[in-house]
Each structure stands twice: as C-alpha cells, then as structure tokens.
Amino acid sequence: MSPLHHKIISISPLKQIETEALLGAMEMVSYAKNAILFDTDKVERYVYFIEKGIARAYCNTHKQQATFWFGQEGDIILSYNSYIKEKPGYEIVELLEASQLLRISHQTLQGLYSKHIGLANWGRKLAELELIKTEERFINQQFKTATERYAELIRETPTLIQRVQLTHIASYLGVSPVTLSRIRAGLK
Amino acid sequence: MSPLHHKIISISPLKQIETEALLGAMEMVSYAKNAILFDTDKVERYVYFIEKGIARAYCNTHKQQATFWFGQEGDIILSYNSYIKEKPGYEIVELLEASQLLRISHQTLQGLYSKHIGLANWGRKLAELELIKTEERFINQQFKTATERYAELIRETPTLIQRVQLTHIASYLGVSPVTLSRIRAGLK
DNA sequence: ATCATTTCTTAACATTTGTAAAGTATAAAA
DNA sequence: TTTTATACTTTACAAATGTTAAGAAATGAT
Numbered sequence: 498m499s500p501l502h503h504k505i506i507s508i509s510p511l512k513q514i515e516t517e518a519l520l521g522a523m524e525m526v527s528y529a530k531n532a533i534l535f536d537t538d539k540v541e542r543y544v545y546f547i548e549k550g551i552a553r554a555y556c557n558t559h560k561q562q563a564t565f566w567f568g569q570e571g572d573i574i575l576s577y578n579s580y581i582k583e584k585p586g587y588e589i590v591e592l593l594e595a596s597q598l599l600r601i602s603h604q605t606l607q608g609l610y611s612k613h614i615g616l617a618n619w620g621r622k623l624a625e626l627e628l629i630k631t632e633e634r635f636i637n638q639q640f641k642t643a644t645e646r647y648a649e650l651i652r653e654t655p656t657l658i659q660r661v662q663l664t665h666i667a668s669y670l671g672v673s674p675v676t677l678s679r680i681r682a683g684l685k
Numbered sequence: 686m687s688p689l690h691h692k693i694i695s696i697s698p699l700k701q702i703e704t705e706a707l708l709g710a711m712e713m714v715s716y717a718k719n720a721i722l723f724d725t726d727k728v729e730r731y732v733y734f735i736e737k738g739i740a741r742a743y744c745n746t747h748k749q750q751a752t753f754w755f756g757q758e759g760d761i762i763l764s765y766n767s768y769i770k771e772k773p774g775y776e777i778v779e780l781l782e783a784s785q786l787l788r789i790s791h792q793t794l795q796g797l798y799s800k801h802i803g804l805a806n807w808g809r810k811l812a813e814l815e816l817i818k819t820e821e822r823f824i825n826q827q828f829k830t831a832t833e834r835y836a837e838l839i840r841e842t843p844t845l846i847q848r849v850q851l852t853h854i855a856s857y858l859g860v861s862p863v864t865l866s867r868i869r870a871g872l873k
Numbered sequence: 874a875t876c877a878t879t880t881c882t883t884a885a886c887a888t889t890t891g892t893a894a895a896g897t898a899t900a901a902a903a
Numbered sequence: 904t905t906t907t908a909t910a911c912t913t914t915a916c917a918a919a920t921g922t923t924a925a926g927a928a929a930t931g932a933t
Binding site: 614634 | 805
C-alpha cells in the first residue's frame with residue numbers, strides 16, 4: 498500500500514471491507530504539465546488525490562487570475578461547489594507539473610456513502626478536516642499581514658516557493674507581484 | 686415541528702427513527718444578551734443551532750477583536766477546531782441579543798453518527814455545506830473590494846446591518862471603522 | 874428629562890499598496 | 904551559443920487605507 502493510500506484510509510477508522518471498497522474503486526491517472534483538470538462551466542465528475550505533482554486553483558476575476566489554493570502530494574482536489582450543488586464550479590484547477598492522481602467518481606463515492614457507515618463517517622471527517630483548513634486560512638488571510646503570511650508559507654511549505662512561480666504566490670497571498678517583491682526584499 | 690427543526694432535518698434525507706433520535710437528543714437553552722457562548726482555552730462540548738438571536742465569532746489578535754463570522758436564526762454555531770481536534774478553540778462566540786439556542790452535545794452526536802448511517806451522511810452534508818460557505822467567503826474576501834463586499838452584505842443579509850454595530854461589520858469586512866464610514870458615505 | 878457613555882462620521886496626515894514602466898535575471902527555443 | 908520570451912525586481916507616482924483626533928449622533932443610565 499502506497500503512502501497516499503495509507504493517508505487516505507487513515508482519515509477515519511474503516512473496516513477491512515470498507516477499505517477495500519474505497520481503494521478498489523480508485524484508479525491512477527496521469528496528466529501532462531499545465532493540464533487543466535477542472536474548468537469553469539463543467540460539473541466535475543471525479544475527486545482526486547495527488548500522488549505526485551502540484552496543483553493550483555484559481556478564479557478568473559476582472560482581468561486577473563485569482564489563485565486561492567495550492568495542492569501538493571497527499572492533498573485532495575475536489576470542487577465542493579460542483580460536487581454538492583451539482584452545478585458548474587467557479588474555479589479552474591491547473592496542474593503545474595506532470596502529475597499522477599488517484600481518482601474516484603462522485604457517483605461511486607455516493608454509492609459507498611449510502612452503503613457503508615464507516616465510509617459515510619470517513620466522508621464526514623474528510624469534509625470536516627477540509628473545513629478547518631479553509632477556516633484557518635480564512636482567518637489568517639483576514640487578520641494577518643501579507644508579510645506574516647509569506648513568512649508562514651516559507652516556514653510551513655518551503656517547497657512550494659521553489660515549485661510555484663511568484664506571481665501565483667502573490668495572488669495566493671492577496672497582494673500584487675510588486676508588493677511580494679518588496680516583502681521579499683524586506684525579509685533579507 | 687418548528688421551522689428550525691425542519692431546517693435541521695432537511696439537510697439530508699433521514700429515516701423516521703433517525704429524525705427522532707436527532708431531535709430527541711436536542712434541548713433548548715436560553716442566554717442573556719452579551720453572554721459568552723464559547724471562550725478560548727475551553728473545549729466546547731456542544732453544537733448549537735440558533736432558534737432566536739444573533740451571534741458573533743471573533744479572535745483576539747494584537748489589541749483587536751477580529752470578527753470573522755455572524756450567525757442568525759437557522760444558523761449553526763460550532764467550533765470545528767475544538768470539535769475535530771478536541772483542543773481549545775481560538776475563537777470567542779458572543780451572543781449579541783438575548784438568544785434561544787437548540788443544542789446537542791458532541792458526545793451524543795458522535796454516538797448517533799456511529800449508529801445511524803443516515804445521520805453519518807447528515808453530518809457529512811452539514812460539514813460540506815459549511816465548507817462551501819467558508820470557501821465562498823474566503824474567495825470573496827480575497828478578491829473583492831471592501832465596497833463590493835459591503836454591498837453584498839446589504840443585499841444578502843440586510844437585517845444584519847440593523848442588528849450589529851458597525852465596528853463589528855467593519856472588522857468582518859476586514860477594514861477599519863473609518864474606512865467603512867467612507868464606504869457608506871460613498872454609496873449614498 | 875438630563876447626563877454620561879458609546880458609537881459613528883469626518884478631517885488631516887502618514888503609511889501602505891497598486892499601477893505603470895524600465896531594467897535585470899532567468900528560462901526556453903532556435 | 905544566440906535569440907526570444909517570460910519572470911522578477913526596482914523605481915516613481917497615484918490611489919486607497921490606517922491612525923489619530925475631534926465633533927455629531929445615538930444609546931443607556933440615573
């Protein structure tokens with residue numbers, strides 16, 4: 498069992514049969530660098546877990562690409578908007594490197610949720626963990642300065658800076674590339 | 686069955702026995718105006734639904750009270766941080782009016798989740814819906830101006846402005862009270 | 874009703890951030 | 904390698920926001 502498999506099933510305690518049902522329903526897919534995984538105006542049919550690669554989610558606002566999420570190995574890629582509301586998502590997900598992803602269709606997952614109580618609680622825990630992450634990022638975004646957030650980013654995900662171009666980091670931090678340059682110059 | 690009860694059980698399809706188990710485990714509690722519902726450094730034991738009243742969640746940052754959430758009738762009050770991690774939350778929840786809340790203990794809820802698959806999926810849906818809300822607010826916060834966000838707030842929750850003082854609204858929008866005054870003056 | 878307190882607005886000034894443009898560095902392509 | 908394109912930094916200036924302080928409005932208490 499791969500580290501990714503292990504991470505997926507350790508989200509919540511599962512019975513043997515539930516583990517097999519979940520992992521058995523997943524398949525590995527490969528994408529080239531710069532591939533668009535999700536696009537706006539499409540209802541996304543799959544949930545993905547990143548085995549290898551890096552992903553970026555962004556919205557197209559007034560003439561800008563507004564980056565609001567990065568995913569690396571072990572992270573989940575999921576349009577909750579598209580998934581819950583069964584409407585086209587507002588986000589675009591792009592793969593910044595050649596990537597390998599583990600995927601499972603929403604339809605299959607729904608079937609598993611309605612059959613196995615362990616998997617229903619697994620899905621609950623998954624959503625709850627994602628919610629905490631989003632909530633923490635929201636609070637950080639609103640009440641810390643861009644300088645503090647950049648320092649945190651370096652501390653907590655130092656590899657990200659090396660793998661992602663700074664224009665995307667700037668957008669993610671909610672400042673212009675110029676301001677990010679000034680922040681970086683000031684921290685030296 | 687009250688409108689709040691109805692809203693709670695319509696989150697996800699439940700069997701009769703599940704509906705009864707969930708609603709039967711809830712109790713109504715009353716709080717005075719300005720009561721502190723959650724405090725930092727305490728692990729919160731209950732989840733609340735607002736029957737009547739209005740609530741505000743905030744963090745204490747460098748000399749500021751940073752408001753990041755308001756709840757009104759029908760909304761859920763839940764410290765996911767405290768709940769999932771079983772650690773003290775970072776947030777304080779204050780009731781801005783005399784309030785009536787429906788509550789259920791985390792412990793009871795966990796028991797229901799492990800017994801009834803319908804309730805496990807109800808809890809999943811609940812977390813997923815909260816996640817979408819948080820995600821949307823995050824994106825709004827990062828990529829819209831304070832003026833746009835204030836206009837949206839008036840459009841979508843007009844009663845909020847009347848029930849909550851503007852310093853809290855300003856904090857919620859991520860700007861100073863002075864800037865909010867300027868925004869309001871500009872929209873006339 | 875009157876007084877005291879709190880909240881909101883307005884103004885002046887300082888600071889920060891964005892925009893535009895130029896230059897430098899890096900990476901990709903021929 | 905040379906050329907081309909892209910990404911990053913720096914500068915100068917404009918626009919927006921924060922801070923402080925003062926006055927107006929609203930609220931609460933006696």
